[in-house]
Each structure stands twice: as structure tokens, then as C-alpha cells.
Amino acid sequence: MGRVTVREPILRIRDGAVSERPDTLVAEEPLEIRMNGRPLTVTMRTPGNDFDLAAGFLVSEGVVTSAEAIATIRYCAGATEDGSNTYNVLDVVLASGVPVPEASLERNFYTTSSCGVCGKASLEAVSTTAHWSVAEDEPHFTVPVLAAMPDRLREAQRVFDRTGGLHAAGLFTAQGELLALREDVGRHNAVDKLVGWALRDGRLPLRGSALMVSGRASFELAQKALMAGIPMLAAVSAPSSLAVELAAEQGLSLVGFLRGTSMNVYAGRHRITLETASQTPMAAPG
Incomplete structure (x- = not known):
């Protein structure tokens, strides 16, 4: 397997003091994903959880919706001239009967900012491809539960502690329980x-x-949440305009600038439970 971190020599300058020392960096390597032996895409990622990365990518693109749709995922040997395995190429084989997209998926990626697809077409693509609707999913999140999420996410980031260079994505219940966390050099990964x-x-x-x-919170992340049937997306920084538009159109709750008890609710405010001074639960207006 590839390394999650690497050690590199650096020149350290602090308050006029100069020293040489090794520094721990987050690893970034290309991963080529193939589908049924056909090259599909290449993404720059931090090695680790590569099978999950490939499976999640296919969910995001509307190719699969269940584990049964995938027969096998395996690394491809012989990826180098000497025949050794770099663990940077893997092949996803779809189960028998699962339709393979007729056109190359690479031509249909509506999440790529350089593909030239307009915002309206991107919104329509999610609407027609999403397997589940989140509009009728009505979990309620209190302000204290939301406020605690960033710290809980940060506390669980083991590789970030060593490198300071990784994004994280965490899945929480409405009660604030962290179900799972993944880290990568790319937030979409x-x-x-x-x-x-x-x-x-x-x-x-x-x-x-x-x-x-x-x-x-970009359009791409809002799209990925919708494709997985997640009704709430929260981010520590700002959302993009297209992310807000997509969230509002599809019934996704979108929270940005979530830092402590401060946050902005951009869409789906009906899932946010506020509390009055008397501590009586009150649904957010609108």
C-alpha cells in the first residue's frame, strides 16, 4: 500500500534561528480508476481507503447504488516497467447485469469545474441522476449538536495532527455521534x-x-451528499452560489461558516432546531 505520510528534509527558520530537520508531509499520489478494465479517471489522492474512494466515486456519478452492484475491486499488478505494484491503479468490475454507461463517464462528469458545463445543466444532471430524494428526510439538528461537530471532526483527524495538510469528511447522526471519518489531500476524495x-x-x-x-462547501460536495441520500451538509467555510442553489432546489440543508456556536444556514433551515431563552425547542423560521 502507498504511504499516507512522507518525511522530507527542510530548512526551518523561526525568529531568526535557522536549522535543518525532517518534516512530515501528507502523501499525494495519482490513482487511476478503471471500470471493467477500461480506464475511467485519474485522481490525485492520499493513499489509503482506495477501494472506498473508487466505490464512492461511482456512487457520486450515479453508476452504482448498492454494494451488490460491484463484483470486485482490486489493484492492478504490473503497473511499472519491472512488474511491481505501485498500488496506484485499481480496477472496479461491475456485477453481472449492472449496466455499463454507454458513453465514457469522463465526458459526463458534471462535477469538474473545467468541463464547460453551465450551472443549469449541472443542476439538472443531479436531478436526473440522484437515486434517492432527501426532501422528505426530516432529521432535526440542534444548534449545540451542530456546534460540536467541527471540534469532534478535528479531534478524530489522526493524520492531520502529524502533517497539518489534510481535509476531512465526517458522518454524524442527528444526536452528534461521529459514525465515520475519512481524510485526504482532496476534500472531494x-x-x-x-x-x-x-x-x-x-x-x-x-x-x-x-x-x-x-x-x-462546493457544488461538488453538495452533489455528493445528495447522491448518497444525506440530508444535511455542514462546512467550516463558505459555500459556493451553485451549492446553495442546488441545496435549495433539492431540499438539502446547507450550513456554512460553522465555527463554535456561530453558523450561517443557507438552505433547509427547517431541520435546524433553535432554542429560546426558556430552552423550549423551536423550529427555525421559514
Whole structure:
């Protein structure tokens, strides 16, 4: 398996003092994902949970919705000239009877910012591809539960403690229990690893749960939440305009700038339970 971290020599300068020392960096390596032996995509990722990453990616793109749809996932040997395995190429074989997309998936990726697809087409693509609707899923999250999520996410980031260079995605219950966490150099990969874990564990759709991510909430992350049937997306930073539009259209609750007891609710405020001074539960207006 590939290394999650690497050690590199650096020149350290602190308050005029200069020293040489090794530093721990998060590893970043390419992963080529093949489907039924056909090259599908290449993503830059942190090695680890690669099977979950591939499975989650296929969920996000609407190819599979259950673990039974995947026959095998395996690393491809002989990926180098000397025949050794780099663990940077894997093949996903779909189960018998599972339709393989007619056109190359690479042409249909509506999550890639450089693909030239307009915002309206991106929204329509999610609407037509999503297997589950979150609009009728009505878990309620209190402000204290939401406020505690960033710290719980951070406390569970083991690799971040050593490198300071990883994004995280965590899956929480409405009571604030952290069900699973994945880390990666790319926030979208961290989410795919989390969704892939849920797929392979038979947990999809992830009703009644919240997806908490480090960094911002992009359209891509909102799309991935919807494709996994997650009704709540929370982020420590800002959402994009298209993420807010998608959330509002599809019934996804979207919370940004979640830092302590401060947060902005951009969509789906009916799932946020506020409390008055007398501590009487009160649903958010609107």
C-alpha cells in the first residue's frame, strides 16, 4: 500500500534561528480508476481507503447504488516497467447485469469545474441522476449538536495532527455521534471515501445523517451528499452560489461558516432546531 505520510528534509527558520530537520508531509499520489478494465479517471489522492474512494466515486456519478452492484475491486499488478505494484491503479468490475454507461463517464462528469458545463445543466444532471430524494428526510439538528461537530471532526483527524495538510469528511447522526471519518489531500476524495465506506457496509442511503467537511462547501460536495441520500451538509467555510442553489432546489440543508456556536444556514433551515431563552425547542423560521 502507498504511504499516507512522507518525511522530507527542510530548512526551518523561526525568529531568526535557522536549522535543518525532517518534516512530515501528507502523501499525494495519482490513482487511476478503471471500470471493467477500461480506464475511467485519474485522481490525485492520499493513499489509503482506495477501494472506498473508487466505490464512492461511482456512487457520486450515479453508476452504482448498492454494494451488490460491484463484483470486485482490486489493484492492478504490473503497473511499472519491472512488474511491481505501485498500488496506484485499481480496477472496479461491475456485477453481472449492472449496466455499463454507454458513453465514457469522463465526458459526463458534471462535477469538474473545467468541463464547460453551465450551472443549469449541472443542476439538472443531479436531478436526473440522484437515486434517492432527501426532501422528505426530516432529521432535526440542534444548534449545540451542530456546534460540536467541527471540534469532534478535528479531534478524530489522526493524520492531520502529524502533517497539518489534510481535509476531512465526517458522518454524524442527528444526536452528534461521529459514525465515520475519512481524510485526504482532496476534500472531494475524503467524501468519496466516506460514501464508499457506507456503500460497502450496506448503509446507503444515509438518511438522518449530516456530512461535515473541512474547508468550503462546493457544488461538488453538495452533489455528493445528495447522491448518497444525506440530508444535511455542514462546512467550516463558505459555500459556493451553485451549492446553495442546488441545496435549495433539492431540499438539502446547507450550513456554512460553522465555527463554535456561530453558523450561517443557507438552505433547509427547517431541520435546524433553535432554542429560546426558556430552552423550549423551536423550529427555525421559514
